[in-house]
Amino acid sequence: xxxxxxxxxxxxxxxxxxxxxxxxxxxxxxxxxxxxxxxxxxxxxxxxxxxxxxxxxxxxxxxxxxxxxxxxxxxxxxxxxxxxxxxxxxxxxxxxxxxxxxxxxxxxxxxxxxxxxxxxxxxxxxxxxxxxxxxxxxxxxxxxxxxxxxxxxxxxxxxxxxxxxxxxxxxxxxxxxxxxxxxxxxxxxxxxxxxxxxxxxxxxxxxxxxxxxxxxxxxxxxxxxxxxxxxxxxxxxxxxxxxxxxxxxxxxxxxxxxxxxxxxxxxxxxxxxxxxxxxxxx
Amino acid sequence: xxxxxxxxxxxxxxxxxxxxxxxxxxxxxxxxxxxxxxxxxxxxxxxxxxxxxxxxxxxxxxxxxxxxxxxxxxxxxxxxxxxxxxxxxxxxxxxxxxxxxxxxxxxxxxxxxxxxxxxxxxxxxxxxxxxxxxxxxxxxxxxxxxxxxxxxxxxxxxxxxxxxxxxxxxxxxxxxxxxxxxxxxxxxxxxxxxxxxxxxxxxxxxxxxxxxxxxxxxxxxxxxxxxxxxxxxxxxxxxxxxxxxxxxxxxxxxxxxxxxxxxxxxxxxxxxxxxxxxxxxxxxxxxxxxxx
Numbered sequence: 236x237x238x239x240x241x242x243x244x245x246x247x248x249x250x251x252x253x254x255x256x257x258x259x260x261x262x263x264x265x266x267x268x269x270x271x272x273x274x275x276x277x278x279x280x281x282x283x284x285x286x287x288x289x290x291x292x293x294x295x296x297x298x299x300x301x302x303x304x305x306x307x308x309x310x311x312x313x314x315x316x317x318x319x320x321x322x323x324x325x326x327x328x329x330x331x332x333x334x335x336x337x338x339x340x341x342x343x344x345x346x347x348x349x350x351x352x353x354x355x356x357x358x359x360x361x362x363x364x365x366x367x368x369x370x371x372x373x374x375x376x377x378x379x380x381x382x383x384x385x386x387x388x389x390x391x392x393x394x395x396x397x398x399x400x401x402x403x404x405x406x407x408x409x410x411x412x413x414x415x416x417x418x419x420x421x422x423x424x425x426x427x428x429x430x431x432x433x434x435x436x437x438x439x440x441x442x443x444x445x446x447x448x449x450x451x452x453x454x455x456x457x458x459x460x461x462x463x464x465x466x467x468x469x470x471x472x473x474x475x476x477x478x479x480x481x482x483x484x485x486x487x488x489x490x491x492x493x494x495x496x497x498x499x500x501x502x503x504x505x506x507x508x509x510x511x512x513x514x515x516x517x
Numbered sequence: 518x519x520x521x522x523x524x525x526x527x528x529x530x531x532x533x534x535x536x537x538x539x540x541x542x543x544x545x546x547x548x549x550x551x552x553x554x555x556x557x558x559x560x561x562x563x564x565x566x567x568x569x570x571x572x573x574x575x576x577x578x579x580x581x582x583x584x585x586x587x588x589x590x591x592x593x594x595x596x597x598x599x600x601x602x603x604x605x606x607x608x609x610x611x612x613x614x615x616x617x618x619x620x621x622x623x624x625x626x627x628x629x630x631x632x633x634x635x636x637x638x639x640x641x642x643x644x645x646x647x648x649x650x651x652x653x654x655x656x657x658x659x660x661x662x663x664x665x666x667x668x669x670x671x672x673x674x675x676x677x678x679x680x681x682x683x684x685x686x687x688x689x690x691x692x693x694x695x696x697x698x699x700x701x702x703x704x705x706x707x708x709x710x711x712x713x714x715x716x717x718x719x720x721x722x723x724x725x726x727x728x729x730x731x732x733x734x735x736x737x738x739x740x741x742x743x744x745x746x747x748x749x750x751x752x753x754x755x756x757x758x759x760x761x762x763x764x765x766x767x768x769x770x771x772x773x774x775x776x777x778x779x780x781x782x783x784x785x786x787x788x789x790x791x792x793x794x795x796x797x798x799x800x801x802x803x804x805x806x807x808x809x
Binding site for chain 1: 649
């Protein structure tokens with residue numbers, strides 16, 4: 236006879252197995268980050284011998300050293316500069332275009348929009364080769380502006396697509412009311428459309444911010460000048476030096492990963508929304 | 518008035534259009550143009566070689582095809598191991614509503630980190646001499662298993678593939694979970710009333726309804742894994758001896774290493790066409806999935 240107690244204990248057992256599985260994966264997700272922070276608090280002398288998870292002496296001065304002597308302070312500021320200017324650029328430029336694609340009629344509208352969508356779908360794995368040539372010709376290689384413009388272009392298509400889809404679904408009553416009150420097109424875009432688009436703009440901001448902060452290959456081909464390099468590029472260079480200072484490298488990695496993790500925790504809702512909506516449109 | 522109106526409309530799209538034409542359309546055209554030349558990227562003269570670069574890629578460049586095979590193998594691991602893990606986790610979370618948000622928060626941490634950070638941290642853990650993994654293996658009495666994970670030709674590619682899967686499973690997990698949550702609970706209720714056990718309803722309800730989602734995840738996985746290379750730069754830089762070379766790394770090497778810009782573009786085109794075929798299949802499948 237199978238009793239209620241049997242089913243209850245079976246259910247508990249199944250749940251237990253599931254939780255053990257989930258917790259095991261959780262640990263493998265978090266542990267490398269924990270080890271990174273732990274290693275960043277050791278010294279070059281102890282890091283190769285001391286395998287303790289929590290070092291006996293915590294050398295927080297590694298962060299000061301990485302920030303100042305390792306140059307990560309400058310790289311960090313470079314990354315902040317690139318991320319904020321690219322995201323600001325994308326928000327303004329893509330929302331202007333998406334609004335026009337959604338609301339206005341003008342010759343060439345459909346073909347232009349189609350080109351943006353096609354760019355989103357067509358992968359060109361070697362696109363950094365002609366980009367390098369182009370930037371050389373324009374004297375934009377080894378400049379912050381060159382990198383920023385390239386990265387704005389990278390984020391443009393998807394952002395326009397997301398925003399246009401949103402504007403298409405947005406009722407026009409508010410905009411009509413503003414027009415009757417004598418508001419100009421630009422005024423309606425800025426005062427009416429953009430504030431209404433806040434939820435999508437959040438998705439656009441988060442995704443582009445992560446993308447720029449984590450970008451490596453364009454930074455690799457554009458920058459030879461150390462003073463202009465963002466964090467990702469600097470980390471690989473730092474690791475490639477003849478004698479890697481591992482505690483400083485780990486401190487650099489922590490400095491690079493921390494802002495992303497903080498932003499992720501704060502904006503997780505928008506990231507889930509972006510992944511699931513972005514993935515399902517095909 | 519009408520003309521002014523149209524001009525005003527163009528003003529809205531012109532910043533986007535100008536950046537797009539300069540930084541996307543022009544390089545796009547140049548890829549195809551340069552692919553037909555032999556050029557070192559510096560000299561003003563370049564010599565036209567027609568399809569010579571492509572001939573070399575397809576018939577002579579053994580390393581390129583080794584790189585293709587390596588990327589293919591990483592993709593196979595990602596398709597099987599990574600996506601099976603992603604699906605199992607999503608399925609487990611779909612049942613366990615309580616802590617679902619917590620797990621969802623954690624499992625997407627690796628995808629938001631940069632490939633450089635992930636690659637360098639794992640490289641440190643897997644280091645042959647001072648790595649934590651070997652230390653643990655030795656302490657646990659498995660000293661014979663300890664090895665130079667990333668510089669041993671026997672393990673380098675698989676190790677890179679596993680780290681790649683570690684970084685990527687969160688994507689599949691999120692998409693699978695979103696898909697599972699669209700399945701109406703009433704279906705499971707009805708099946709249970711009809712006497713189906715958990716395995717029956719998994720096989721007869723969950724699997725069939727998840728096939729379109731699985732197709733989507735698979736294709737995103739293929740596109741992502743074939744083009745993965747930054748993680749590899751951070752972990753092995755293609756070594757030992759081409760064992761972890763992948764196509765995009767080869768393109769980069771043609772350009773920066775051997776200064777053959779034309780050849781790099783030709784490699785990009787060849788590779789891009791293969792990926793386009795996959796993109797096209799994705800488009801067809803997702804259309805089909807949406808229509809039905």
